[in-house]
Amino acid sequence: MKWFWLVMVLFWTGGFAWIADNVRTALRNRHERKLQLMDAAKEERLAVDAAHLAPEPVCGCTHHLAKHDKQGHCHERVEVPTAWDENRKPVRYEAGQCNCQQYVGPQPLSQVYADDLTDRI
């Protein structure tokens, strides 16, 4: 039975370390896989959120819908160049009003709150 002890000693010294190493690696792999799954779930949730969100009502003149009046004229204050250098680059600005004549961005959905019609008690 001497060989048996020899095998046991070999196993204890080298084998345990090897097993522990493998278990550690397996656990780490599982942990990483779990993190990846969580990341994927988070991205999916963000994508769903983005799909449900109404688009920002921003006009082609880069100004928000709130800056436009009922006729569609934009009232945002902008810098109007009043002087140019020889390279046609504006060097002086003056305060002015945006030239936009019509809001062309996405229309936000009306956010009217309506009560449920049925009585649910």
Ligand SMILES: [Zn+2]
């Ligand atoms: Zn504008």
Ligand SMILES: [Zn+2]
């Ligand atoms: Zn506009």
